[in-house]
Amino acid sequence: NAGVTQTPKFQVLKTGQSMTLQCAQDMNHNSMYWYRQDPGMGLRLIYYSASEGTTDKGEVPNGYNVSRLNKREFSLRLESAAPSQTSVYFCASSELVWGGPLLNTEAFFGQGTRLTVV
């Protein structure tokens, strides 16, 4: 099992360029997440997808769009990159059921994408 796989691992963009960060999980989890982590800070939720076909905003969604392509894949798109989006981006997945008990619901994280916008 690969767990959660993110591509690319590193990326440098110029201001105004666009790109898509890819994430795939092989654990058949229904929920997936995108976080960003700025230097010396904890992770902040950008968007999440509670289940296939649904997406919702997290704490810091501005400047991003997401697509839940299927149960395995959840992508994050920067339409017009800005230096303020320089960060490390983490994708995660977990098994959660809407309205159900959050039992044993550990989240599994990818290794991150280090994005620099110049």
Add this chain to the structure above:
Amino acid sequence: DAKTTQPTSMDCAEGRAANLPCNHSTISGNEYVYWYRQIHSQGPQYIIHGLKNNETNEMASLIITEDRKSSTLILPHATLRDTAVYYCIVRPAYSGAGSYQLTFGKGTKLSVIP
């Protein structure tokens, strides 16, 4: 509003127990305490979680006070590989709006000293 409070940093001698405290004085009855750690900018790793009883797994023990306002994560025999940032997170016990995200604070940077 920070739901948890942790010390910024701690040191622990290799082979000794590392006790990481967390205050969560506003925790409600249907909220779990979760612990994650992040080693050297890798993705966070789940350690353990609990509601009100003490919990133990192969990685650590979680001691929750009777009033549930604080908890301690115990790594029984710390090794150099346990050097990481440890995050204490409070999370609802039932899924619903606002419950999906893990709210990470700045955590405690644990340094295990040889």
